[in-house]
Each structure stands twice: as C-alpha cells, then as structure tokens.
Amino acid sequence: MNEVNNAYLLKELQEQFMDAIHSVEEPYGMLTIEIDRVQIVPLLNFLYQHPVIQMQFLTDLCGLHFPDNKGKELSVVYHLHSFTKNIRLRIKCYMPIEAPQINSITSVYEASNWQERETYDFFGIEFVGHPNLKRILNVDEMDYFPMRKEYPLEDQTRTDKDDKYFGR
Amino acid sequence: MEDNITEFDYKSEYTTLNLGPTHPATHGIFQNILTMDGEIIVDTEQTCGYIHRAFEKIAEHRPFYQITPLTDRLNYCSSPINNMGWHMTVEKLLGVDMPKRVDYMRVIIMELARIADHLICNSVIGVDVGALTGFTYVFQWREKIYDIFEEVCGARLTTNIGRIGGMERDFSPACIKKIREFLQEFPRILREFTNLLERNRIFMDRTVGVGAISTERALKYGLTGPNLRATGLDYDVRVMSPYSSYNDFDFVIPVGINGDTYDRFMVRQQEMWESHKIITQALENLPEGKFFAEVPEFYLPPKEEVYNKMEALIWHFKIVMGEADVPVGEVYHSVEGGNGELGFYLVSDGGRAAYRLHFRRPSFIYYQAYPEMIKGSTLSDAIVTMSSMNVIAGELDA
Numbered sequence: 001m002n003e004v005n006n007a008y009l010l011k012e013l014q015e016q017f018m019d020a021i022h023s024v025e026e027p028y029g030m031l032t033i034e035i036d037r038v039q040i041v042p043l044l045n046f047l048y049q050h051p052v053i054q055m056q057f058l059t060d061l062c063g064l065h066f067p068d069n070k071g072k073e074l075s076v077v078y079h080l081h082s083f084t085k086n087i088r089l090r091i092k093c094y095m096p097i098e099a100p101q102i103n104s105i106t107s108v109y110e111a112s113n114w115q116e117r118e119t120y121d122f123f124g125i126e127f128v129g130h131p132n133l134k135r136i137l138n139v140d141e142m143d144y145f146p147m148r149k150e151y152p153l154e155d156q157t158r159t160d161k162d163d164k165y166f167g168r
Numbered sequence: 169m170e171d172n173i174t175e176f177d178y179k180s181e182y183t184t185l186n187l188g189p190t191h192p193a194t195h196g197i198f199q200n201i202l203t204m205d206g207e208i209i210v211d212t213e214q215t216c217g218y219i220h221r222a223f224e225k226i227a228e229h230r231p232f233y234q235i236t237p238l239t240d241r242l243n244y245c246s247s248p249i250n251n252m253g254w255h256m257t258v259e260k261l262l263g264v265d266m267p268k269r270v271d272y273m274r275v276i277i278m279e280l281a282r283i284a285d286h287l288i289c290n291s292v293i294g295v296d297v298g299a300l301t302g303f304t305y306v307f308q309w310r311e312k313i314y315d316i317f318e319e320v321c322g323a324r325l326t327t328n329i330g331r332i333g334g335m336e337r338d339f340s341p342a343c344i345k346k347i348r349e350f351l352q353e354f355p356r357i358l359r360e361f362t363n364l365l366e367r368n369r370i371f372m373d374r375t376v377g378v379g380a381i382s383t384e385r386a387l388k389y390g391l392t393g394p395n396l397r398a399t400g401l402d403y404d405v406r407v408m409s410p411y412s413s414y415n416d417f418d419f420v421i422p423v424g425i426n427g428d429t430y431d432r433f434m435v436r437q438q439e440m441w442e443s444h445k446i447i448t449q450a451l452e453n454l455p456e457g458k459f460f461a462e463v464p465e466f467y468l469p470p471k472e473e474v475y476n477k478m479e480a481l482i483w484h485f486k487i488v489m490g491e492a493d494v495p496v497g498e499v500y501h502s503v504e505g506g507n508g509e510l511g512f513y514l515v516s517d518g519g520r521a522a523y524r525l526h527f528r529r530p531s532f533i534y535y536q537a538y539p540e541m542i543k544g545s546t547l548s549d550a551i552v553t554m555s556s557m558n559v560i561a562g563e564l565d566a
Contacts, residue, residue, distance in 0.1 A: 111390030
C-alpha cells in the first residue's frame with residue numbers, strides 16, 4: 001500500500017480536481033492548496049469519503065483579509081486532519097470583497113457551524129446554505145466587520161475623548 | 169370538541185428558561201436559552217460573546233512577545249499550556265530548535281498545568297452533583313501547583329511563563345524542591361479524591377449515561393481532548409504530532425467507552441495519573457544545559473549583560489521595541505491543551521506584528537455539541553454535562 005504523504009495526497013487531489021487547484025505550496029511541511037471556491041464542498045466530500053486518506057476532521061476554519069490583493073481580497077482557510085493517516089492539509093479559497101460568498105460546509109462538518117458564523121461576524125464572508133448565519137461574538141447591531149484591515153485599533157494616545165466617566 | 173383536542177398547541181405549554189449569562193452553575197459567562205417541557209429540555213439556544221476581548225485583532229498590532237499575555241486569558245485554568253503553545257508556534261516560524269532542557273522544563277510546567285486544569289474541572293463536577301468537599305480539598309493542591317508557577321515566573325493564574333526561545337530563568341533549587349514535594353504528596357491526595365467520587369453510588373447515578381455522545385458525532389462536532397477520548401478515540405496531540413520532546417516519555421492515553429459525563433470524569437482522573445508519571449520522568453531525566461536557545465532577536469538577554477554590554481543592550485532595545493525581523497510564512501502549531509487541541513494559525517508578512525493570528529480554541533468548537541448532548545435530559549443533568557465538558561468562558565469568546 002502506498003504511504004500517505006503530501007505527494008500522494010496531492011496526486012489524488014490533482015487527479016480529481018486538476019482545474020480547480022490554482023496553486024500548491026508546502027510551508028513548514030503542511031500541504032497547502034488554493035482552490036476555486038465553488039469546488040470547496042465537492043473537494044471536502046471527496047477527502048471525507050476517500051477510502052485511504054479519510055480526512056474526516058475539520059481542525060480549523062478562519063478568514064483572512066488582504067486589501068491589496070485585487071479581486072481576491074478575502075479568503076477562507078480550512079485546516080483538515082486525517083486521524084487514521086495523521087496527515088494535515090490546508091485549503092485556501094479566495095473571493096472578491098464585492099461578492100464574498102462561498103458555500104457553507106456545514107453539510108460535511110457540523111463543527112464548521114460556529115466557525116463560519118465567527119468568520120462571517122469578523123470578515124463579512126457569507127456562507128451560502130448555512131443554517132443560522134448570524135453574528136456570534138459581536139453584538140447583533142454591529143454594521144461592520146471588525147477584523148477587516150480597514151478598521152485599525154483605536155489610537156491609545158488620542159486626547160479628544162472625554163474619559164472622566166471611565167476613571168481615567 | 170374532538171377537533172380542539174387534536175389541535176391543542178403543545179408548544180404553548182413550553183417554558184422558556186434563561187440559564188445564564190451569570191448563573192452560578194455555569195461557572196462562566198454563558199447564556200443558554202432553554203425551552204423546557206416541565207423539567208425536560210426540548211430545545212436550547214446558546215449565546216456567547218459576553219467576554220469577547222478581540223484578541224485576534226489586538227494580536228495584529230502587537231509584537232510577538234506581547235501576545236503571550238493574551239494567550240493567558242484564553243483557557244485561564246491552564247494558561248502555561250497556552251503560553252508554551254504560542255512560544256512553540258513562533259519558534260516553528262523562526263525555525264529554531266530548543267535545547268532538551270527547555271523541552272523538559274516546558275513539559276513539567278505543562279503537565280502541572282494540566283493537573284491543575286483537570287482538578288478544577290473534575291471537582292466542579294462533584295460540586296454540581298452536590299459534593300463540595302472534594303472541591304475545597306483539591307483546591308489547596310491547585311494552590312500548590314500555583315506556588316510552583318510562582319517560583320518559576322512570579323505569577324500564579326495568568327502566568328506569562330517562558331519566553332520565545334526558552335524559559336526566562338532556570339528552575340531554582342526551591343522550585344525543584346517544591347515540585348518534588350508535590351510529586352510525593354499528590355498521589356495521596358488524588359487517591360483520596362478518587363475514593364470520594366469514583367465509585368460513589370450517588371455520583372455514579374448522577375453521571376453515568378448523562379450527556380453521552382458517540383464517537384462519530386463527536387468527530388463531526390470537532391471534539392478534542394478528554395471529551396473526545398471519553399468516547400473511545402485515542403486522539404492526543406502529544407502523541408499524534410509530538411512537540412517539546414513528548415516522545416521521550418512513557419505514558420498512555422486513557423480512553424472511555426460511552427462518552428458520557430462519567431467517562432469524561434474518569435478520563436481526566438487517569439490523565440492526572442499520567443501527567444504525574446510524565447513529570448516524574450521529566451524531573452528525573454532533566455538534562456543539563458542551557459535553559460534558552462540562541463535566538464538573540466527574541467530572547468531577552470540577562471539584565472546584568474544589558475547594563476554592561478553594548479550588544480546585549482542593542483538586542484534588548486530591539487526586542488522591546490519590536491524591531492526584530494521575522495520570516496514571511498504561515499504556520500499552524502497545536503498543543504494538547506487542558507480541554508483539547510489548542511491551535512495557533514499564524515500568518516506572518518515579515519512585519520513586526522502578526523498579519524493574522526487565529527486561535528483554534530477547543531471549547532469554542534466543541535461547545536456546539538452541547539444542545540445535542542442535553543436534549544431530552546433534565547435541567548440538573550444539563551448542568552452536570554456542561555461542567556464535565558470543561559467549557560471555559562475566556563476561551564469560548566477569545
């Protein structure tokens with residue numbers, strides 16, 4: 001039987017999703033692929049049901065914002081883990097900030113439910129098909145997405161604020 | 169009249185109960201909106217975010233060494249594990265290897281923190297079924313662990329222990345003495361705690377079969393740590409992807425069978441014994457050598473050198489001002505935290521702060537399984553289930 005390593009994993013993925021894979025990297029030993037965002041659910045299903053790889057654990061899901069990356073401003077990063085073969089995989093999907101939609105993966109992993117809500121909450125990425133897409137950590141009335149890079153932290157040295165009610 | 173009976177709206181008979189946000193039985197700030205049919209829970213909705221402090225945003229504006237105190241405040245019951253996890257993430261990004269002594273010192277501290285975390289969680293399960301004695305008894309021993317932390321780093325709860333590149337100072341003789349005393353005394357205490365609860369009829373009646381979850385569902389929900397192991401799957405980051413020389417030690421991964429409250433309790437109990445074993449081995453075989461690695465860009469030089477040597481002063485200044493260069497790259501590193509796989513996804517663009525830092529907080533992910541675990545059970549069982557899941561509000565909300 002073949003040993004399951006990054007090369008094998010990549011070969012299997014390329015056989016099935018040749019056109020969808022945009023780039024392949026291997027930073028610090030973890031195979032990282034960038035794929036077309038419409039292919040995310042089929043790809044995860046393929047990995048989940050693959051008889052050898054059995055990538056059945058979603059470790060992490062988070063968003064990123066690259067304001068200078070025109071047309072690919074927002075990204076969602078998935079970390080997957082196969083317990084049987086002990087191999088990890090990182091998948092990235094990019095999308096333009098004007099149309100931040102990606103299919104929800106809650107049909108594959110229930111664990112993604114809150115993580116997708118968190119990503120929506122902070123980056124405004126809309127997960128199509130999510131059962132309950134609303135803010136999770138911030139207040140419901142918030143009308144912006146605070147982890148985007150255009151929102152800086154408040155300048156700690158500003159003087160135009162009246163702090164007398166805060167004991168400062 | 170017949171029709172009226174069939175159209176009777178049972179839903180109007182349901183009661184809505186707010187459990188939380190500040191309820192003494194939830195041990196943290198969670199809100200659960202329960203829909204109750206008498207005493208049976210029909211449905212529940214969780215709200216979180218009450219102590220959200222925007223750590224991920226703050227982390228994008230701080231040099232790496234200032235992120236360690238943020239990690240303290242995730243799972244504050246075992247903050248040294250979070251600190252070490254963060255240090256190891258940065259070390260992985262920088263590509264530096266630690267001397268064996270650092271690894272062993274870290275293992276000792278992390279396992280002490282695991283014991284402290286499990287002591288709290290398990291004794292709180294006891295409190296929630298009505299046995300306060302065990303809690304007050306083992307709490308003293310958590311204090312003893314905190315005494316050891318205090319000896320190492322000066323702090324007790326939010327420790328900020330260690331540095332990127334090693335430990336801030338070597339174990340002092342007093343510290344080694346305290347660890348040895350702890351190792352000697354702790355088995356007696358843990359055995360007494362075991363005798364109090366493990367085969368206690370009332371405790372077992374309250375916990376066996378309560379809040380059970382199967383392995384398949386647990387994997388779908390992303391459970392890790394003792395909660396996953398209680399279902400029978402032996403996934404432990406310390407063994408699967410060993411860090412900090414964990415592969416040097418001889419220990420077993422305890423697993424449960426049913427994934428219920430009792431199994432979660434038992435897995436933690438056994439893990440405390442295993443941690444005790446690991447600390448003993450690490451202390452016996454503590455290698456000689458340096459307690460820090462050669463990373464002058466990140467590891468603060470000793471104060472005497474800063475005052476007397478030009479080079480040390482320059483490095484000190486550069487580190488404190490956050491001027492050190494970091495490689496461009498992205499790295500994921502995870503450690504076995506007190507309640508599951510604690511991961512750090514760090515994206516660096518070479519700037520002085522992280523471009524993006526995401527914490528994989530285990531309790532944020534596995535708390536989603538809570539409604540499924542308590543549906544159809546009584547309110548008192550739901551409370552025991554929650555305390556046995558070891559959900560920590562600080563970690564939930566980051």
